[in-house]
Amino acid sequence: MRVRFAPSPTGYLHIGNARTALANFLIAKKNNWKFTLRIEDTDMERSSKGSEASIINDLQWLGIEWDEGPDVGGDRGPYRQSERFEIYREYTEKLLNENKAYPCYCLPEEIDKVRKEIEKENRPFVCPQKCGEMNPDQRKKKESEGIKPAIRFRVPPNRVITVKDYIKGNISFRSDNIGGDFIIVRSDGIPVYNYIVVIDDALMEVTHVIRGEDHLSNTPKQVLIAEALNLPVPQYAHHALVLGEDRSKLSKRHGITSVELYRKEGYLPEALVNYLAMLGWAAESGEEILAIDQLVKQIDLTNLAKSAAVFDFHKLKWMNGVYIRNYPLDKLTDLMIPYIEEAGYTIDAMGRKKLEDLIDLVRGYCEILSDVKKIIGIFLDEVSIPDGEADDLLKEDHSKEIVALAKEIIENEVNENNFHETLISKIKEQTSLKGKKLFMPLRAVITGRLKGPDMHAALQLIGFEKIKKRIQYCFDKYK
RNA sequence: GUCCCCGUCGUCUAGGGGUCUAGGACACCGGGUUUUCAUCCCGGCAACAGGGGUUCGAAUCCCCUCGGGGAUGCCA
16 A cells, blocks of 8 residues: 655645645554655746755655655656656547547637636536537647647546545535546646646555545546546545634745744754644544654544644644653754854853753743743853843842842852852841842842743853852942 | 535534533633742633434434635646
8 A cells, every 4th residue: 555745846845735744654654555755846837946855855854754756766756747748648648549638729818718708607618619529630720720739638428426535435526517628738748737646646556645625626537537547546535724823724924834944943843743643633542742653553544634724833832842841851952052053152162961951941941942042041141131120120229238248249258169059048148138039139130030940050050150240240230 | 606625612622312511732811839930730711603304312413504615727
């Protein structure tokens, strides 16, 4: 058994496509099926090698792997449709010879006009020149005029096509109702998707087509092609689409839709995979946080949701935070380093152990990796300029007392080796202040904020010299 | 317009004739822990689109309406 993911390289990997790819991957893994990646690049104007590369890159980042594809090869290639035109030509000849397809000499502009009329009157589409009814002489005449025809597939009248779908059940279409004879080869000789998808799936021995619901209406056309060509019809599973907040198809105006941007913002692939899998599906166990091997275990072709799902950025973020909190510390550290550097800090000098301690302390404040930029300054800035709240607090008399005391103690009574254990307790001894009155000014001086990580742990990580500077800074500023 | 799909808390969903005064998660609101914040824990708010059937009994089956989505390309 075999599944496939067949993106067209006309842009970045969209979140909706990533979900389709993931569904194919999970199902393949679960059943021990093979997975083929095929590039559908017949739209020459919009396709690019660059976007093929970026799609492959994003797929790999997500942890989706395939057995056959343009990058890894395989016995059923080539895996780019643009490299398979010879193959399609044979089938087109066959269809033409058997009169199951015919050249159409009508111009796109003429057809647009007719389509509009048809829409109003609700009758089946027939091309204006009735090319399907032409005899060889008429065709020869057209050819001699130099008109390059498109090829249309002759849709058999009055047929009922039933598509069996794992998710939707049995769906019936009437052949008279699928829009008339449709084009399978453009006038420039390049075949179109609805046609060659059938050939490729058959030749690549795809047994199960798992794809978005937007392809459901195309399916009867594809079934008809398969019949005409005597090719096998795969099993179908059309999953529901991903929607934006306003319940229309997810697009850029709803927020980020490219997998690449999620990566750059600092989402973890494990979290994105987990979230995407949960969108339109629920584990029998009721668990929401599931690693990929658990997803593989629990997901099934028959328990995917039928209805469309709104993409909830908020919940993705929450889920990513859960992953950050539970991630292996050394891996998380590696992933956060670029963001820390991006924020302008150099980390070479501090040593791995200290860095990891630091990351461990701040990870609880991060939902995405880039959040580290907002909090890491507490530890790495030389001096922390108090923010609004901290500034207000430090202007108060009891704060001034503590700042003065802290300055005295750090200069004369403690040293680099014992300050983190003794500084706070010594201040406590020498003042009548306690509780918030004691801790909050201290926090304000040392971190420049009123909110943040545990003071005792922070003290050591910030370091003696910086703390001294920060106290001095506040002493000068608020005395 | 026509064809096709779908309709349970704001969102993702569980449920498939009685066990449903409808369960979980995110969000939101309270409370606890943390001398702060975040985390964590506990609690609360909140839904079967509407109307007809079928049935002793309907969120669950059928029909209609309404709502949403998709397709209707010489895009995929």
